[in-house]
Amino acid sequence: MKYIRRHNCFSLLQKSLLSLLLIVCIVPAAFSQNNIIGVWEGKFLSPVLELGQPKLVVEIHDIKDSVFSGITHLYYEGNKYEHYKMYGLFNKKDSLLVFKESSTIAVDLGIYGNCLGTYMMSLKKDGNSMLQYGFWVSNIKGCSPTSNVWLKKKVEEMPKPAVPEKKQPIVKKPAVANKPATVNTATTPVIATVPEPAKNIPAIKTAPVILPAKISQRQTDVQSLLEIAAADKDSIKVDVYDNGEIDGDSVSVYEEGIVRVNKRMITAKPITFYVSLNKNVNPIAHLRLVAESLGSIPPCTALMIVTTKSKRYEVRLSSNFSKNATVELFLKE
Known part of the structure; x- marks a missing residue:
């Protein structure tokens, strides 16, 4: 049986390691464990052979004490796919993730066989999105060449509520001696005080659902x-x-x-x-x-x-x- 090659053989592991090290050097921020939970979408970066360049979807479900689990999905042209269970480790200090495909859920690659692998990724934030850059390497040496990959996940940030304006303190005027009242025969019109319409207050997004x-x-x-x-x-x-x-x-x-x-x-x-x-x-x-x-x-x-x-x-x-x-x-x- 043939094994699918996820990209050309010129992308070597040493080059990928160097790329990851360069990325780590420009990622000073640390991320919490909750940041990485969710669905990430991306691609294998290197040119591929046979079935074309796959779309990559990674789900991270659970994380406890820096250890997490989830699923990886790869989608190819012609309705071909790979789905695997995975587990991994999150290094918060260096903003690094390593996760390994551990077992097969479902695979349809036609005449080609499949290879499980390990992802070594670095985290970076870009505006309202979080990015993972790194590489995938086969769990079995020689099964499939190493491939550079990237992933992206949107981060919903809650806007800060508006801070109400401080009211100015009321300063009492000194008392003035009463003068004799002057009677004015003219009718003084009564002017009603109309309150100003309330300003539009932007709606604040509700917090993400807290799972039991x-x-x-x-x-x-x-x-x-x-x-x-x-x-x-x-x-x-x-x-x-x-x-x-x-x-x-x-x-x-x-x-x-x-x-x-x-x-x-x-x-x-x-x-x-x-x-x-x-x-x-x-x-x-x-x-x-x-x-x-x-x-x-x-x-x-x-x-x-x-x-x-x-x-x-x-x-x-x-x-x-x-x-x-x-x-x-x-x-x-």
Whole structure:
């Protein structure tokens, strides 16, 4: 079997190391762990052969004590793709990330084989965006040449609220001796005081959704990835059942920070909800199955059936009190 070459062989590891060192020298800022969580999009920079230059999407789900996990996606011409689980380490002091593709979720490269690899990246901020520059190197020597890569993620910054103007202190005038009142026979018109219209105050964006501890403190274990065609992106039906023997498993299901199923016991009767995908708003949806109880036969197991206009997917999930079983819906462009 042939192995896909992600770029021309002239991009050597030594050159990539030098490039990364140069980038590190111009990145004085440090980033918090929350900065790196989210979806990053980019490309392999070097010219490629065979399947063309792939689009790269990296998801970072969880981070704890500088260790994180997530998924890498590569999309090629002709609807070819690679999807891998990964784990990594974040060096906050030097603004560096290293993450390694550890296992395969799904691959379709036609006649070509695939190579898992490791990303060595440096962080930089550019306006409202964060950038990663670095390189990818194969986990198996000689499987595929090293490739320079970049990634980008937008950062939503909350505007600072307007500071109200300080009121000027009222200075009392010294008392003046009363003079005899002078009667004026002319009628003095009464002028009503009209308050000034309130100035338009810009709306302040709400803070990002804070995930409950059951999500943020448990590992996100992506157990299935479903690619959804653009024609099927609306009103995707999701049914949740117990998988196998009914033993009293109770679950919650979250779509990002939104509760879709709240502490329900799963049985042979489906618990149903709907999700939709949007290229500009939510091209990726994470459905996290959170174990509320493990039933009489641990772990907590469930069957999730996802039905679109043209396809039906059956996904068997397993979760416990340390990890959340996750199904990812990914909108194909």
